[in-house]
Every structure is written in structure tokens, then in C-alpha cells.
Amino acid sequence: MDKMEALDKVLEEYGKVPGSLITILQKTQDIFGYIPKDVINHISQATKVKPAKIYGVATFYSQFRLEPIGKYLIMMCQGTACHVNGSDEIAREVSEYLGIEDGQTTEDGIFTINNVACLGCCSLAPVMMVRSAEGDETFGNLTKEKVVEILEEIRSREA
Amino acid sequence: MKVIVGQGSCGIATGAKKTVAALEKAIYENRLNIKVGTTGCIGTCYLEPIVDVYDDDGKLTRYVKVDEEKAAKIVEEHIKGGKPIEEFAISSEDEQFLEKQTRIVLRNCGKIDPENIEEYGQYEAARKVLTSMRREQVIEVIKESGLRGRGGAGFPTWFKWNAALEQPSKEKYIVCNADEGDPGAFMDRSVLEGDPHSVLEGMIIGGFAIGACEGIIYCRAEYPLAIKRLEIAMAQAREKGYLGKNLFGSGWDFDIRIKAGAGAFVCGEETALIASLEGERGMPRLKPPFPAAKGYWQKPTNINNVETFANVPWIMVNGGKAFAQMGLGPSKGTKVFALAGKIKKGGLVEVPMGLPLENVIFDIGGGIKNDAQFKAVQMGGPSGGCVPGELIDTKVTYEDINKTGAIVGSGGMIVMDETTCMVDMARYFLEFTRKESCGKCVYCRIGTMRMLEILERITAGEGQDGDIEKLEELAYKVKEGSLCGLGQTAPNPVLTTLKYFRNEYEDHIYRKKCTAHSCQALVKYEITDKCVGCSLCSKKCPVNAISGKVKEQFTIDQNLCIKCGKCMLGCKFDAITKE
Numbered sequence: 001m002d003k004m005e006a007l008d009k010v011l012e013e014y015g016k017v018p019g020s021l022i023t024i025l026q027k028t029q030d031i032f033g034y035i036p037k038d039v040i041n042h043i044s045q046a047t048k049v050k051p052a053k054i055y056g057v058a059t060f061y062s063q064f065r066l067e068p069i070g071k072y073l074i075m076m077c078q079g080t081a082c083h084v085n086g087s088d089e090i091a092r093e094v095s096e097y098l099g100i101e102d103g104q105t106t107e108d109g110i111f112t113i114n115n116v117a118c119l120g121c122c123s124l125a126p127v128m129m130v131r132s133a134e135g136d137e138t139f140g141n142l143t144k145e146k147v148v149e150i151l152e153e154i155r156s157r158e159a
Numbered sequence: 160m161k162v163i164v165g166q167g168s169c170g171i172a173t174g175a176k177k178t179v180a181a182l183e184k185a186i187y188e189n190r191l192n193i194k195v196g197t198t199g200c201i202g203t204c205y206l207e208p209i210v211d212v213y214d215d216d217g218k219l220t221r222y223v224k225v226d227e228e229k230a231a232k233i234v235e236e237h238i239k240g241g242k243p244i245e246e247f248a249i250s251s252e253d254e255q256f257l258e259k260q261t262r263i264v265l266r267n268c269g270k271i272d273p274e275n276i277e278e279y280g281q282y283e284a285a286r287k288v289l290t291s292m293r294r295e296q297v298i299e300v301i302k303e304s305g306l307r308g309r310g311g312a313g314f315p316t317w318f319k320w321n322a323a324l325e326q327p328s329k330e331k332y333i334v335c336n337a338d339e340g341d342p343g344a345f346m347d348r349s350v351l352e353g354d355p356h357s358v359l360e361g362m363i364i365g366g367f368a369i370g371a372c373e374g375i376i377y378c379r380a381e382y383p384l385a386i387k388r389l390e391i392a393m394a395q396a397r398e399k400g401y402l403g404k405n406l407f408g409s410g411w412d413f414d415i416r417i418k419a420g421a422g423a424f425v426c427g428e429e430t431a432l433i434a435s436l437e438g439e440r441g442m443p444r445l446k447p448p449f450p451a452a453k454g455y456w457q458k459p460t461n462i463n464n465v466e467t468f469a470n471v472p473w474i475m476v477n478g479g480k481a482f483a484q485m486g487l488g489p490s491k492g493t494k495v496f497a498l499a500g501k502i503k504k505g506g507l508v509e510v511p512m513g514l515p516l517e518n519v520i521f522d523i524g525g526g527i528k529n530d531a532q533f534k535a536v537q538m539g540g541p542s543g544g545c546v547p548g549e550l551i552d553t554k555v556t557y558e559d560i561n562k563t564g565a566i567v568g569s570g571g572m573i574v575m576d577e578t579t580c581m582v583d584m585a586r587y588f589l590e591f592t593r594k595e596s597c598g599k600c601v602y603c604r605i606g607t608m609r610m611l612e613i614l615e616r617i618t619a620g621e622g623q624d625g626d627i628e629k630l631e632e633l634a635y636k637v638k639e640g641s642l643c644g645l646g647q648t649a650p651n652p653v654l655t656t657l658k659y660f661r662n663e664y665e666d667h668i669y670r671k672k673c674t675a676h677s678c679q680a681l682v683k684y685e686i687t688d689k690c691v692g693c694s695l696c697s698k699k700c701p702v703n704a705i706s707g708k709v710k711e712q713f714t715i716d717q718n719l720c721i722k723c724g725k726c727m728l729g730c731k732f733d734a735i736t737k738e
Contacts, residue, residue, distance in 0.1 A: 018437075018438075018456075019436065019437040019438040019456075020438055021438035021439075022418075022419075022421050022435065022438050023418070023419075023438070025421070026380070026419060026421065056440055057438070057439065057440055060423065060440040060441065060597075061420075061421030061422050061423050061441075062421070062422035062423065063380050063420075063421040063422040064421065078342070078591075079342035079343055080342045080343035080499075080500070080537060080540065080571065080573045080587070080588075081342075081343050081499035081500050081505075081573055083587050084500045084501060084573055084575060084579055084584075085500070085501070116381070117340065117342055117381070117422070117424065117591075118340075118341070118342035118343060118344075118345075118381075119168075119381060120168060120339065120344075120345035120348040120381070120382065121168055121169045121172050121204075121345070122343055122344075122345055122497055122499035122500075122505065122571075122573075123169060123204035123205055123497075123498070123499050123505030123506050124169055124172055124173060124204065124207075124505075125499060125500075127172065136383060138168060138171060138172035139172065140169070140172045140173055141173075
């Protein structure tokens, strides 16, 4: 199904239900991978909520992205346990290896790094989650060597 | 014979899925007819993946850290051969981790299959309430139990329920706050993943007590597995008639739905959560009116946390008295703590309130990783504070922990050793609250920013005389000038570290030293006379700051050094020190 058609189905179901804006935005992001700006206008027309307000909600919550992301979303946990166990160093290693910073996507469109709040796997700190079309995979007890191995493995899969 | 694998998020993260696949493959190859079952988080996260094998006589052998190779052997020797493998099984010392706990909230976690309602039971507590009790009686039992909100503030649950019941409205809501945003706490996730029915049943009882028409679970989007298992549990409960129309023949209709949060720490605050439920930006508003009078869509609304609801069915079955017998003073019952950080045995620990911190950290948690020196334990996340080593005999009750300047909060316990810099810890939490401030109150929005800037300066080695005083002044103003709990508590990590570790701040500012060797800008790498001149470090250095002649002692040019530490990691002769 066309992406816009899928969105229209969502809008048909939730467009008139009060208080559904966050749900609509979540489903929009599921469909497009992010929330494209022109789609905000489209949602506005269907829901009669002003684009500025939709934009306001979309930028308030950390889950929503207004830019497209790579095939693999690398979520670096920034929780307390991870911090205490050296997540900063791990994050630096990932940034250095991929040549991008938090929030950026590699030129080949394969990786995006996203620093996230606690993933809730604190006893395995430091932790990261890799999200792709195949689902979510969490990696714990990370070391500098281990993250590079994981990223290399994904790279070779994509090559 | 029964084989069960712990598959909470942490189990899966350590490779439980691979273990399951290996078990299934070996079972298939050995032509055995056994299904590998699932359970939630067992709580001993440091031993994952865990495989429980029940013999036909019900005897349990718990295998820990089971990789694919071990899995195949277990099938071969134990399941097929009938001989348990002692060396793979949990040690008696590790068994103590669970045996020393009192599990009420976690009573089913790691025991039952969370996706199978038959293993949970028949909602006996809800049945009893709906078929034989009046609303006031239910609240009376909760009052007798002394149950207080487990999400952070510790407000008496019965009082909130009663306030909602007294509202005349026909349309009322009961909300489960499953937006576990406190970094370092993961008990709500484990309960939702491991025992979702206990939360649903707790909500049914609470919903009945206040006369609600609908229940809503506001769950973090970061917990996909929890949402999936809740959905399965709700569908099963509906099929059984525990949710929907005319529950247990009482004539009362009640159903529950899930609303996924979108990532905002401030939504743990009740009024912000309600705004978010209504599809708005999650910004708190002035109280009163309290949600009990005007909440979701301006209707009376009661909000409790996951752990609070999970206690409710147990209390209804065992009575308020039995619950109140546990605990100390006005802190009744048990509390689940998420033990993590520099701890030997990280995981979930449920103990009666009133147990000293020492018992939790050393007796159950096994002490500090690598037998390092215990420095402090951070409790209550960004709203809490650090309890220093000398206060280790503090009892875990709402009152005693508050006295130290920290809070029980949702139950995160991050243990720290001497390599953790307390100034950096304060900076870390301020960075978090600064980012999560909704921006409504000036002091929270700008005050936390200014505090963070000062802390960043101090940890970068650029602290100035007067910084500590400025931090203190700002801290009290942010507390006073903020509307909701986020701003009112945001300075706590700074205030507690200043209270107990002021010398570390002074070391950073006046002596340009980080005694924990954690602040990069303040450490200095040097090569000692142990150096044999192998030149490996100079090759590892990304900025060519190391030079020397082969077979002679090398030196680091401190002006060029970026303090990445790669030289030290690479050195095979232990010749590089960090000061």
C-alpha cells in the first residue's frame, strides 16, 4: 500500500477521535520512518488541528523525528547505570567509527545514532539498542571492542 | 519435564533468544517432545540467560549464563540423559540473591508464562472484591494495608482512591502510570513484561473502588515488549470475561486500553501525564484542582504507578493487616529496588521497607564490583540524591531516605565506587533535567541551564571561585520557582553531592584535580620508567603526542595530549599512569 494511503487509513480511524494526536504521529512515524513536514499539513487538514500545534507536539516528545533516519538506528543508552559504567567512552567510539555525531546519519544511509534515555536494562550497562526493519536488538555489557565488532558485522551484512 | 527460559528485555539482550533456538534445535535433534516455555524477568539479571529445568517430580534445576553450547549439553545430558549438570547450575551463593528477598510485587515474575492467563490464575482478588465487597470496604482494606504510591512521592493510595470515589461524576478514569522515565529504574518494565495480569487485576480493583468507567495504561514507547505482553494479557482477560461488560456478574462494565507515551520524563507528573493522554504537549498545570476532581477530559481521574497496582491483588487476597505487618513505621510493605551500577550482582531486589541499605547492597547485591571501595548510592534518579558510604546503615523507608536528602523515588539504586566523580554525577543529572524540563517555569527552564553550565565548567577544569555558592543559590531558587516535581527536585543531585562531597567540588575548582580520575580534562597521562621503549603507545596516539627512541623511555607532550587514554589501554608493560 502507498504510504499516503496508509496514512489516510490512520486518519480515518483516529482523525476525529479527540486526544489522538500523539497516536496519529506515532503511526505516521511507523509508516514513513519519520514525520515529513508536508505530512504535518496533511494531518492538519484531516484533524482540523493547526500545523503549529502539531509541530509543537512533535518537537516536544523525544520519540518523534522530523528527519529521515538510516536503515539501522543505533540507540545509545544514556541511563545512570550506563553513565557510571562508561557509556560516554562507548558513545565516543561509535561516533568515531561511524564518523557521525548524535542525531546524524551516515552518508550511505545505513546508520543513525540517537542518544536515548534509559532503555531499562541497567544491570547490563553499558547498553545500546539497534532498531531496523528486522526488529529491535539490545546489546549489553558493551566494551569499545565489542561495539566495533557489532557495527562491523552490520556493515558486512549490508555490503 | 518442563523447560523455561527467562525472556525479559535483559534476558533477550544477553542472548536468551539464541539460547532458546539452541535448546529447540537440540530437542529436535534428540527427537524429544518438549516445548521450551517463556517467563519474564527472574530478577537475577547478572546471571542471564537463565534456563529452568523442572523434572517430572517438580524438582527445579536453574542453569545460569547459558550460551548455545551449554544449551546443547543441557538437552543432551539432563533432559535426555536425566542427569543434571551441576557445574552449569546456579551456585548456592547466587541462590541467596533471591532467597533473601520478600517477593510480593515480583511474586510471579520469572515463575509464570506472562503470555498465558492460565498460569496467572483466575483473578480471584478481583472476583472477591466485585462479588462480595462495597467500594468503601475496598478502600478500607487498602487504608489498613498502609500502601503508599510506589512511583516516587509515596502518597497514601487509599486517600487518592477515596478522593476520587467522593466525586459525584458518573464518568471517572483510572490510569496506570507506566511511563518509567527515571534512568536507572526498571522494575515497572519487569513487572509489565513478567506479570502483566497482576497490574490489570490491580487496576480492576482500583477502578471498582473509585467507580471508574475506563482504565488507561500510559506506557513508555521504549518498552515495546511490555506493550506487547499487556496487549496479549488484555485480550485473554477479555475472553475470560475479566474485562468488558458485567464483570463477574456484578453488573459493572470496565475495560482497559493502552496509550503509548512518546518520550518525556515530565509526563511522570500527573497533570502532565493527563495532558499527554489528551494528545497535548506534556506540560504540568497548577494544582488544585487535583486530578481526583478534574483530570482526564476534566473528569475525576486517579493515577497510580505499576508497582502500586501490582501490590493490590495480593493485599485483597491476604488482607491489609498482612501487608502492614511488613515494613517500618509509616512505610509499609515491600519495595522493589533496581540494583545497578558498580555492583557485583545487579538485578531486581524486593525487600520489606526498613531494611538497612547495607543489607541490600552488600548482603543481597554481593558488594562492589572488583571489591572496590563503596563510595555512594544514588537513589531516586534525577529527583533524588547520593547517599554517601558513611550512611550505609540508613534504613530504606520513605522517611529515613528523605532525611539524607535523597528519595526512595521509584526505586533505582545506582551504586558507585571511588572511580565515580560526584561532580560529574551532578552534571549528568542536571543535563538530564535540563533537557527534560518542559519549559513552562522560568527557573526550571533557565535555572537548570545555568546550573549545568557551571557544572560543565567545573568538570572541564575551568571552575572559578564562587561557583559553589552560585550553584547553591540557584538550586534553592529553582526549587522554589518551579511548579511541578521535576523542577522542585531537579537541584537535589547537586545539593546532596555538595552536602556530602563538597571537597570534590573544591578539588576540581581550586586544585584542578578529579580524585576519581574520571573528568577527562583534569587527568594527566604519564609514562613511567617501566617503559621498555616498544613504541606501541606512540603508534596508538591519534595526535602524535608521544615520542621517544626505540628501547628508551618515551614521553608524552602534555600540550598535545587530548587525554583519550588509548596509550594506556594499549601498553603491555603497565608503564602508563593516570593522575
